[in-house]
Amino acid sequence: NAGVTQTPKFRILKIGQSMTLQCTQDMNHNYMYWYRQDPGMGLKLIYYSVGAGITDKGEVPNGYNVSRSTTEDFPLRLELAAPSQTSVYFCASSYSAGEYYEQYFGPGTRLTVT
Amino acid sequence: KNEVEQSPQNLTAQEGEFITINCSYSVGISALHWLQQHPGGGIVSLFMLSSGKKKHGRLIATINIQEKHSSLHITASHPRDSAVYICAAYMNYGGSQGNLIFGKGTKLSVKP
Numbered sequence: 658n659a660g661v662t663q664t665p666k667f668r669i670l671k672i673g674q675s676m677t678l679q680c681t682q683d684m685n686h687n688y689m690y691w692y693r694q695d696p697g698m699g700l701k702l703i704y705y706s707v708g709a710g711i712t713d714k715g716e717v718p719n720g721y722n723v724s725r726s727t728t729e730d731f732p733l734r735l736e737l738a739a740p741s742q743t744s745v746y747f748c749a750s751s752y753s754a755g756e757y758y759e760q761y762f763g764p765g766t767r768l769t770v771t
Numbered sequence: 772k773n774e775v776e777q778s779p780q781n782l783t784a785q786e787g788e789f790i791t792i793n794c795s796y797s798v799g800i801s802a803l804h805w806l807q808q809h810p811g812g813g814i815v816s817l818f819m820l821s822s823g824k825k826k827h828g829r830l831i832a833t834i835n836i837q838e839k840h841s842s843l844h845i846t847a848s849h850p851r852d853s854a855v856y857i858c859a860a861y862m863n864y865g866g867s868q869g870n871l872i873f874g875k876g877t878k879l880s881v882k883p
Contacts, residue, residue: 690871699775699857699873747814754861759804760871762814 659683661763663748669769670738678733678766680748688751689731690760691715691723693744700747706731707754738770774798775860777874784881790845792877794858801861803841805832808855808876817843817856848881855879 664679682689687708692700702715706725720742722734731750735742748763778793794803802821808814818825818832820841825832829848834841845852855876862870 697875699875700859701873702871745812749814757802757819759816759819761816762806765812765814767812 661748661750661761663746663763663766665766666764667767669771670735672738672740672770674738675734675736676738676768678735678746678748678768680731680733680763681729682731682748682750682761683729684750684752684761685728686750686752686761687728688754688758689725690749690751691721691731691733692747692749693717694747694765695744703733703746735768740770742768743770744768774862775858775872775874777856777858777877779877780875781878782880784848784879786849786881786883788848788881790848790852790879790881792843792856792858792879794841794843794860794874796839796860796872798862800836800839803832803834804859804861804871805841805843806857806859808857810854814857845879850881850883853880 661682690705691703694700701717703721704723706712709725709728712723712725725731746766749760751758751760775796784790804819805817806814807817820834829846831844855878857876859871859873
């Protein structure tokens with residue numbers, strides 16, 4: 658199993674550009690999550706999904722969009738990139754949610770917006 | 772104020788030392804997740820626990836739900852343990868499945 662994979666690993670965007678961060682998991686997990694990690698801060702939830710076709714906002718959703726057309730894929734779309742979106746983005750997945758279901762993380766995407 | 776607080780923020784130890792990292796939280800939780808973030812950035816799960824103690828190799832995690840406190844211990848520390856250790860709590864409130872709240876992490880450096 659590859660686990661959770663993310664592409665790209667690094668990206669530099671100019672202000673106003675758009676891009677899609679890809680996330681794929683091969684563990685047949687129902688739940689998928691997008692987090693951002695800013696220096697000196699804890700991870701913050703952007704969006705999550707409890708299954709194909711179902712998504713919901715997390716703590717910091719502004720400026721992002723997601724879709725979940727398949728169990729495996731959960732892409733994160735940045736529209737009109739802003740410097741405040743410079744961060745490291747992690748995708749994670751779990752079979753379910755709560756105390757018996759640990760989350761598995763992808764390797765992260767380091768995004769810089771200039 | 773973050774609902775999940777970790778201490779210390781930074782920790783430097785000599786190889787072989789016993790290490791303790793603390794995590795406290797301000798609201799009711801159903802479980803706590805300890806994670807390790809490698810210097811290269813990858814995050815792996817260490818423990819998920821809701822009561823008592825769990826042990827895996829040289830790592831021990833304990834939790835006291837009533838006192839709203841958890842600790843991660845590393846025995847016989849080694850330079851390869853150098854990483855950022857993160858605690859994250861599943862909060863009791865709401866029905867949202869996205870309710871994992873993260874601490875800011877403790878950066879551990881173990882010197883040979």
